[in-house]
Amino acid sequence: MTGVMRLSFLGTGYLGATYAACFAELGYDVLGYDVDEAKISRLAAGEAPFHEPGLDDLLRRNLAAGRLRFTTSMDEVAGFADVHFICVGTPQRPDGMSADLTYVESVVTALAPRLTRRALIVGKSTVPVGTAAWVEQLVAKHADPGLGIEVAWSPEFLQEGFAVDDVLRPSRIVVGTHSEWAREQLHAAHKGVFDLAATEDRDVPVVVTDFATAELVKVAANAFLATKISFINAMAEVCEVAGGDVTLLARAIGYDRRIGNRFLQAGLGFGGGCLPKDIRAFQARAQELGAGEALRFLHEVDLINMRRRGRALTLAAELLNRPVGPAGADLSGTTIAVLGVTFKPNSDDVRDAPSLAVASALAAAGADVRVYDPQGMPNARQEQPFLTYAPSLTACVTDVSLVVVATEWAEFRNADPVLLGDLVAARLVIDGRNCLDPAQWHRAGWTYRGMGRPPL
Incomplete structure (x- = not known):
């Protein structure tokens, strides 16, 4: 290979678009591919079809520099790149x-017969163990x-809201390969990452492994994180009946x-397009392999996570002095402000968002x-069009009976409880993310309830 290495990213959703822009920034010639013409048009105009801090600037800069292009033509992709990264979605069935x-199979079977020279196909999508070997069979x-x-397989470890830095400055790179040539190609494809690390006097750990281990790394990491979140939410359930404070408990054990x-951080639980579907797919695949007993605990992790959404509804009924009968709470005649609909701050992702689920349950x-x-809100409107969408924080809380902070955006964490108190009909707040200062809100006259925290 001579000259600048050429890379393609198949699928330009959150994963592929971010990687494409970042690797162009590192100096590679990059082509992003998708079947969605509207998405490709937006990306080609320098606009990401989702919110990710810093990404639009990277897109515009590298499009202008000529290092980055987008296409809907698989023929163009096949003739262009030396290394092709699979970045398509793997949703829950x-x-x-x-x-x-389905999307993995589609891009591989579309790309493989069009290739006219030696190339490396690298999976980045989160997949069940055994997928890489299956992709090899499709290519053959x-x-x-x-x-x-x-x-080869090289999983991604992006955090929404921090994805640009996660690509440019990864915590580790994992590669599953079967040959020295493939390892060399992947090293060359990441040379820009290593060079940037060298200029910043950082190390980038590289783990070279087999296919199965590379595939398991991402789902194992997500299963561990989901378990940790559900663990502290389980402790919140205990604190609520024992009179403890889960935030102090978390601080104390976190020093270990x-x-x-x-x-x-106890709260409404995890959501988004990764953790929920990944732990379920992990359980399903383990069952297929005869190791289902090993992951039975993930079923309870999932149940704990879903229970926290219901806890917000119970707290709302308690604060509003509304009965909770066999059919659930009756909140008719009340007006409630829900602050946040994304599953986490610094994102516009509402997939499996606890915040949006709570808003829907209250309605x-x-x-x-x-x-x-x-x-x-644009994404939330598509999911839940029957909710009322306010243009601002102040418009949302004006004359409401209850405020529920459901996503820990800085705008909500830093809101002045005195000013908001002058707008609401009743100073009642549920801190669904334990991100507010209870004492500050209490001094401003609010009745504050957190998740796993005793009433003030």
Whole structure:
């Protein structure tokens, strides 16, 4: 290979678009591919079809520099790149917990027969263990065997809201390969990452492994994080009946370096497009492999996570002095402001968002629900069009009976409880993310309830 290495990213959703822009920034010639013409048009105009801090600037800069392009032509992709990264979605199947690999199969079977020279196909999507070997079989079936096309797997570890830095400055790079040539190609494809690390005097750990381990790394990491979040939410349930404070409990156990304090924030639970579907797919795949007993605990992790959404509804009924009968809470005649609809701040992602689920549950209980989110409302409107969407924080809370902070955006964490108190009909607040200062809100005359925290 001579000159600048050429990379393609197949699928330009959150994963592929971010990687494409970042690797162009590192100096590679990059082509992003998708079947969605509207998405490709937006990206080609320098606009990401989702919110991710810093990404639009990278898109515009590298499009202008000529290092980055986008296409809907697989023929163009096949003729362009030396390394092809699979970045398509692997959603949960509608008929069960397993991952749907339709999009993976589609891009591989479209790309493989069009290749005319040796190339490396690298999976980045989160997939069930065994997928890489299956992709190898697809390539062997559809590609010219004389070309020597190879497959590798290198999982991604992006955090929404921090994804640009996660690509440029990864915590680690994991590569599953079957040959020295494939390892060399992947090293060359990441040379820009290593060079940037060298200029910043950082190390980038590289783990070279087999296919199965590379595939398991991402789902194992997500299962661990989900378990840690559900653990502290289980402790919140205990604190609520025992009179403890889960925030102090989390701080105390977090000082133990074996435990650490990250992901020990009790609240409404986890959501988004990764953790919920990944732990379910992991369980399903383990069951298929005969190791289902090993992951039975993930079922309870999932149940704990879903229970926290219901806890917000119970707290709302308690604060509003409304009965909770066999059919659930009756909140008719109340107006409730829900602050936040994304599953986390600095994102517009509402997939499986606990915040949006809570807003919907409050509305189903009869409340007039008003929501506001700095970035997520366009996506939320598509998911839940019957909710009322306010144009600002102040408009959302004016004359409401109850405020529920459901996503920990800085705008909500830093809101002045005195000023908000002058707008609401009743100073009642549920801190669904334990992100507010209870004493400050109490001094401003609010009745404050957190998750796993005793009433003031």
